[in-house]
Amino acid sequence: MSIENDIKQKTFRNPYQKMAINLVYTSNWLLYRQSELFKEYDLTLQQYNVLRILRGQQGRPIRVSDISERMLDKSSNTSRLVDKLLLKNYAERSLCANDRRAVDVIITKQGMEVLEQIDPRVEEWENKLNVITEEQALMLSDMLDLLRESVQE
Amino acid sequence: MSIENDIKQKTFRNPYQKMAINLVYTSNWLLYRQSELFKEYDLTLQQYNVLRILRGQQGRPIRVSDISERMLDKSSNTSRLVDKLLLKNYAERSLCANDRRAVDVIITKQGMEVLEQIDPRVEEWENKLNVITEEQALMLSDMLDLLRESVQE
DNA sequence: AATTTTCAAATGTATCTACATTTATTGTAA
DNA sequence: TTACAATAAATGTAGATACATTTGAAAATT
Structure with missing residues (x-):
C-alpha cells in the first residue's frame, strides 16, 4: 500500500519530504516485524x-x-x-x-x-x-x- | 559515507540485507537530526x-x-x-x-x-x-x- | 613527577515506551 | 431488554531509553 494510504496524508510539501516520511515509516514497519521475530527468542x-x-x-x-x-x-x-x-x-x-x-x-x-x-x-x-x-x-x-x-x- | 564505513561492517549476506540495514540506519540518522531541531522548541x-x-x-x-x-x-x-x-x-x-x-x-x-x-x-x-x-x-x-x-x- | 585532560564504562534518574488492564460507551444478538 | 461483545480512551506498570554524572584509568601537559 502506498504511504499516502498508510498515513492518510494526501499531499506532501515536496518529493523529498514524501521520501523522508516514507523512509521513517518503512523503517518503523521493518523494525516492528523483526522485533516480533526476536521476541520469540526473548531478545530485543x-x-x-x-x-x-x-x-x-x-x-x-x-x-x-x-x-x-x-x-x-x-x-x-x-x-x-x-x-x-x-x-x-x-x-x-x-x-x-x-x-x-x-x-x-x-x-x-x-x-x-x-x-x-x-x-x-x-x-x-x-x-x-x-x-x-x-x-x-x-x-x-x-x-x-x-x-x-x-x-x- | 557509505554504510560499510558507518557501521564498520564490510560484507552483507545479500543486497537486500544491506539495503534493509541502511534503511534503518538512515532513518535513525534522520530522526536524530530532526529531534535536535524540535528540541529547541521543547517538542519531541x-x-x-x-x-x-x-x-x-x-x-x-x-x-x-x-x-x-x-x-x-x-x-x-x-x-x-x-x-x-x-x-x-x-x-x-x-x-x-x-x-x-x-x-x-x-x-x-x-x-x-x-x-x-x-x-x-x-x-x-x-x-x-x-x-x-x-x-x-x-x-x-x-x-x-x-x-x-x-x-x- | 605532579597535574590536568581525555577517555571507557558504569550508573542515577526522569522520561518514554510497550503492553495489559480498566472504564465508559456503543453495537449486536439472544 | 438484557446480556455480551466491540470500541475509544485512559491508566498502571515493568522495562527501556536519553542524558548527565561518576569512577577509574590512560594520555598529555606543566
Missing part, C-alpha cells in the same frame, strides 16, 4: 544487534565502545545491553589486558546457538524483499548513503 | 508528529484513534502525547458529540504558531536532500511502498 532488537556484532568478531573480543560505534541505533546504552546478554549467558565480559578502562566482550556458545536458530528466519524474511531486483536494492542503498553525506553535520 | 519528535497531523485537519477536530492511525510510529501512546500538547497549550480536547467514547482534539493558535516557527527550519533541512533528483526521491519512495507490500502480514 538491540540485544540481537549486539549479538550479531559479537558474532561478526569471529572469536576476537570487542570492547563496549566499539560495539556502540557499530550499532544501528547509536543512542543505545551498550553497557546495559551487554548486561542483559550476560544474564542470558549469551556473552562474556573480561577486563581488557592493555587498557584497563576498557572491557572486552565475547559471544558464548549459547549466544552463537540462539543466533543460528534465528538466522534462517531472518533470511526467509529478507528474501521476501526481492520484489525489487538486487541491483535496485543496491541502488537504493547507495542513494541512502548519498542522502546522509549531503547533510553536513 | 512524536509530539511534533501529532501537531502536524492536527494542523493537517485544517480546523476540523480529529479523534485520538484517528491520530494514532496516521502516526509514523504506530506504537506511540497518543493519549499521553495529546496530554503533553495540552499542557503546552498547543492542543485542546473536547468530548465527541456523536460518540461519547471518543475525544476530539484540535490544534490551538499557539500550536499553529510554533509549527510556523519550525516550518522553515524543517524545509531548509529537507532541501539539503536534493543531492538526488526529485524523480529519484519519488522512485525511492515507490520502492519503499513496494517493499512493504511484498511482505504480507
